Amino acid sequence: MSKLVIVGTVAFDAIETPFGKTDKILGGAATYIGLSASNFNVDSAAVSVVGGDFPQKYLDLLENRNVNIDGIEIVKDGKTFFWSGKYHNDMNSRDTLVTELNVLEHFNPIVPDSYKDAEVVMLGNLHPLVQQGVLNQMTEKPKLAILDTMNFWMDIALEDLLSVIKNVDVITINDEEARQLTGEYSLLVAARKIHEIGPKYVVIKKGEHGALLFHDDNVFYAPALPLEEVFDPTGAGDTFAGGFSGYLAKTEDYSFENMKKAVIYGSTLASFCVEKFGTERMQNLTDKEIHKRLDQFKSLTQFDIELT
Numbered sequence: 001m002s003k004l005v006i007v008g009t010v011a012f013d014a015i016e017t018p019f020g021k022t023d024k025i026l027g028g029a030a031t032y033i034g035l036s037a038s039n040f041n042v043d044s045a046a047v048s049v050v051g052g053d054f055p056q057k058y059l060d061l062l063e064n065r066n067v068n069i070d071g072i073e074i075v076k077d078g079k080t081f082f083w084s085g086k087y088h089n090d091m092n093s094r095d096t097l098v099t100e101l102n103v104l105e106h107f108n109p110i111v112p113d114s115y116k117d118a119e120v121v122m123l124g125n126l127h128p129l130v131q132q133g134v135l136n137q138m139t140e141k142p143k144l145a146i147l148d149t150m151n152f153w154m155d156i157a158l159e160d161l162l163s164v165i166k167n168v169d170v171i172t173i174n175d176e177e178a179r180q181l182t183g184e185y186s187l188l189v190a191a192r193k194i195h196e197i198g199p200k201y202v203v204i205k206k207g208e209h210g211a212l213l214f215h216d217d218n219v220f221y222a223p224a225l226p227l228e229e230v231f232d233p234t235g236a237g238d239t240f241a242g243g244f245s246g247y248l249a250k251t252e253d254y255s256f257e258n259m260k261k262a263v264i265y266g267s268t269l270a271s272f273c274v275e276k277f278g279t280e281r282m283q284n285l286t287d288k289e290i291h292k293r294l295d296q297f298k299s300l301t302q303f304d305i306e307l308t
């Protein structure tokens with residue numbers, strides 16, 4: 001089993017969906033990735049920063065799911081990153097209402113020594129210079145470096161983002177962001193352009209419409225599981241990334257064939273995340289629940305057809 005280093009925000013989120021509204025609750029890319037990857041029992045560590053206002057019980061929550069938190073710096077007199085978003089009625093698109101970087105503004109990531117040789121690095125959503133800073137600290141080139149990002153960083157740090165994208169093997173990005181990054185409407189063309197920047201594998205997430213995996217001229221598509229109840233899509237993309245990277249770290253097989261399975265695991269875990277507000281559904285997920293849903297996934301997508 002490989003070690004997994006996870007980078008990303010650990011945050012307070014305030015969310016509004018057509019079904020309700022929350023005050024400041026636990027959120028952040030690294031939080032969702034860590035909770036999701038923990039389902040594979042991999043040896044993982046989160047690298048992030050929080051302020052003195054961040055409750056210990058949230059850190060305990062990650063630790064209790066076996067995510068090492070030595071790389072989460074606590075800035076006692078600082079405030080935790082805060083994000084607030086409001087979903088449209090279709091739940092597939094949202095507006096960011098507030099992004100307060102706070103302690104993230106002057107964050108220098110430190111990878112714990114015992115994770116500097118990790119085989120898999122999941123660079124979750126955070127400033128691209130922080131993502132690059134983590135890559136630079138790895139004593140050996142990771143077998144797989146995966147990067148996730150969002151429009152916010154394209155808007156304010158595009159050059160830094162393009163530089164770090166060059167150095168990773170896989171990028172996971174949503175459809176709108178792939179279009180923004182490349183200026184191409186067709187996702188096939190967008191994926192090709194992203195390949196040209198560097199990553200050999202491109203995963204384009206399409207929310208409730210599933211995910212596409214591109215490698216050279218190969219494309220694999222996994223739908224999202226149709227769900228009766230979608231309360232809050234926040235963190236679905238990160239949960240996908242956690243499932244994807246966690247599965248690959250566990251199996252240590254970084255081939256395109258195995259990445260197809262990683263996409264299925266990512267989609268399966270994301271399908272749980274959206275069922276409740278924030279991280280609630282991800283906190284106590286069981287193997288049994290995951291297996292049942294994987295089974296549903298299989299019957300949703302399997303068919304026999306005779307080609308004549």
Ligand code: AMP
Pocket residue numbers: 009011012013026027028029082083099125126127150152153233234235236237238239
């Ligand atoms: P997702 O819904 O998967 O795109 O991720 C939502 C999570 O990303 C929330 O929990 C936020 O705290 C976090 N987030 C929002 N904006 C940013 C940003 N600019 N950088 C890093 N993380 C962010």
